[in-house]
């Protein structure tokens with residue numbers, strides 16, 4: 001096994017993603033088993049606080065610098081990440097399981113002919129053998145896998161591995177001016193959605209289902225979400241009805257989320273919906289049907305009319321927050 | 324133009340999953356298998372592209388005899404022909420991609436649609452890997468696709484928005500929900516599918532680098548509390564969220 005562990009650090013708009021700090025911290029925990037060094041890989045033209053990765057155990061940051069790398073370039077990111085793996089002799093490479101990580105990690109695994117474990121929620125590493133646990137069948141089961149071969153690549157499910165507090169250490173930053181960017185697959189533009197927060201990244205989610213009765217009533221969901229600093233989510237039924245955008249759908253054919261708090265309003269809790277949110281730390285359900293399956297996974301439930309309960313909830317939270 | 328679509332055969336999303344006797348696979352009892360839901364979007368987009376640009380659509384599936392059911396469904400929707408790459412054994416994603424890549428090359432398909440994810444192992448990787456192996460351009464998790472001549476404009480879903488991606492053929496696209504509304508197979512389509520051939524050949528051998536150690540059920544969540552049945556329960560809920568869950 002190589003004496004380096006490599007971690008891919010994702011930036012968007014020049015900011016390092018929280019899930020990348022989680023990956024960096026996990027890399028340094030793995031490195032502690034063998035005394036390996038953790039090196040990070042970053043693309044863009046200007047990224048804030050790269051040296052701070054040192055606080056999570058990263059020794060050296062390789063910053064591939066070019067304005068054309070500010071936006072994701074699937075080919076150049078693959079090319080340079082693969083080259084870095086080969087050059088450094090890294091034995092383990094970590095990514096966060098984000099849209100970017102999910103596109104990039106499998107490409108790099110194919111390019112370097114490596115073992116790949118996606119969406120990992122736990123691992124066992126003794127300094128030599130590496131096995132991982134990942135949810136399968138939409139979280140209805142967990143699979144344990146052993147990765148073999150010279151290079152082992154993992155993507156880590158966000159919000160599962162704690163980044164913890166950073167130490168005061170700074171990482172060394174090596175800037176590599178990068179001349180050639182392959183633009184045969186080019187991100188021409190990023191269209192940001194109107195929602196401020198994406199369900200896939202939010203720490204709190206307030207979701208609405210068919211029980212909300214119509215798009216005109218979603219202001220209730222939005223108001224509660226805004227109050228909690230939460231993202232708004234939706235069941236497939238309301239997305240399919242055109243009440244909410246596709247990007248908000250939580251579930252087996254939507255997004256898999258694991259926030260600290262998930263509030264389900266007027267959602268029955270169909271198996272496909274539960275698949276996407278059951279690993280949330282705390283689940284609150286408000287539904288007028290006491291037999292709705294959502295109550296089987298809810299930590300706290302109110303079996304009432306959401307049009308009565310949610311306004312009261314908004315008022316009560318405002319009151320508590322004012323104190 | 325030759326268009327391919329790769330389809331996988333997976334348990335129905337409503338299926339109850341129980342662990343099989345070997346501790347590594349699922350118990351197939353009572354589980355119905357269906358076309359991977361994302362692959363329906365891939366099939367639909369392949370058919371729409373053919374209708375607009377001409378050509379033919381071939382479905383490729385790697386797996387056992389049972390995959391023929393899924394292949395038939397694709398043929399009934401309007402796919403022209405199909406190949407079953409036979410392998411009854413477990414394969415990791417890269418070894419699946421290697422066999423698919425070989426077949427796509429043999430077929431000379433310039434545009435290949437995948438689903439973004441198989442809803443069995445939920446890896447979400449085979450399309451990207453295959454693109455890498457073939458050196459095809461690739462856009463994953465696509466919710467909008469446009470082909471003009473050789474040029475592709477696609478939108479892919481990312482956190483908090485979409486990336487508008489420009490590329491060209493040859494290309495692999497992985498389909499996300501929202502890309503289109505998959506058509507239903509018509510009775511005529513179902514009848515026609517019976518006459519279409521499914522070519523069978525062994526899947527190209529490739530080594531596994533990922534070994535299954537075991538499969539287990541997640542720890543059951545303990546039953547929660549029902550706090551009340553109307554707005555009078557709200558103060559208690561807020562207290563629990565504040566003091567127990569510490570989220571507000």
Ligand SMILES: Cc1cc2nc3c(=O)[nH]c(=O)nc-3n(C[C@H](O)[C@H](O)[C@H](O)COP(=O)(O)OP(=O)(O)OC[C@H]3O[C@@H](n4cnc5c(N)ncnc54)[C@H](O)[C@@H]3O)c2cc1C
Pocket residue numbers: 208209210211212234235236237238249250251252253254255265266267268269270271272273276286287288289292304305306307336360
């Ligand atoms: C292949 C496939 C994939 C799927 N993927 C997904 C997925 O990713 N995500 C997903 O969510 N679904 C998915 N589904 C759909 C899923 O099976 C359900 O149909 C869907 O989740 C139901 O949405 P819902 O809970 O909003 O609606 P319903 O099941 O209609 O539930 C509405 C709930 O609101 C309650 N209610 C009504 N009025 C009130 C009120 N005034 N106050 C309080 N409660 C009220 C009702 O009691 C009911 O429980 C999928 C289905 C299939 C076949």
Ligand SMILES: Nc1ncnc2c1ncn2[C@@H]1O[C@H](COP(=O)(O)O)[C@@H](O)[C@H]1O
Pocket residue numbers: 329330331332359361362365383384385386416419423436437438439440441442444445446447448449450
């Ligand atoms: N055995 C298979 N045969 C054909 N296509 C497959 C197979 N496995 C995966 N795919 C394709 O790859 C996509 C992504 O699958 P996965 O990476 O396994 O989640 C699927 O939606 C299919 O289009």
